[in-house]
Amino acid sequence: MARFPIERNYISHGNSRPGIKVPKRRFIVSHDTGNPGSTAIGNRNFFQTNQPKSSAHTFIDDKRIIEIIPLDEVAYHVRYSVPKDNEIYGYNANSAAIGVELCYGGNINFWNAYTRFTWYHAYLCQLYGLNPKKDITSHKLLDPKRKIDPLQVLKRQGISFQQFLADVYRMYVSLR
Numbered sequence: 001m002a003r004f005p006i007e008r009n010y011i012s013h014g015n016s017r018p019g020i021k022v023p024k025r026r027f028i029v030s031h032d033t034g035n036p037g038s039t040a041i042g043n044r045n046f047f048q049t050n051q052p053k054s055s056a057h058t059f060i061d062d063k064r065i066i067e068i069i070p071l072d073e074v075a076y077h078v079r080y081s082v083p084k085d086n087e088i089y090g091y092n093a094n095s096a097a098i099g100v101e102l103c104y105g106g107n108i109n110f111w112n113a114y115t116r117f118t119w120y121h122a123y124l125c126q127l128y129g130l131n132p133k134k135d136i137t138s139h140k141l142l143d144p145k146r147k148i149d150p151l152q153v154l155k156r157q158g159i160s161f162q163q164f165l166a167d168v169y170r171m172y173v174s175l176r
């Protein structure tokens, strides 16, 4: 199984990266950027420059995996007010979940990005002892009134979220 390089190119402290340590890494929330054609480094530079009070830890395109916020720090990738994360995992996502963003569209080769995206989820499950069948969820599931990611982008390629989880599991087993 190929291992992909992970770049750690952290943004400065600010609204996007408050620098608060998380008590626990309990689960993963899968996202897409909602911005077709924007690359991993393009997103990194956007958050560095604009520092919006929303963010995610990692951006993945067809060529690069870039962690822009350390995985042991808070990133604001799910609204605090939604109840589902607490119901399922006992934590607010921002306090206990790693937010992973899939870059897509434009010149980004979907399948190369998807392979890195699934591999990275499997890698995180290995790294933190997470269960790949239970400890990965979607932004849509946590915030169904406002969010569709990453299900719509996957669905356009004929991939259900269940299929995505199965692909992650296959990679997870191959990493052991």
Ligand SMILES: [Zn+2]
Residues within 6 Å of the ligand: 030, 031, 032, 077, 139, 147, 149
């Ligand atoms: Zn999202």
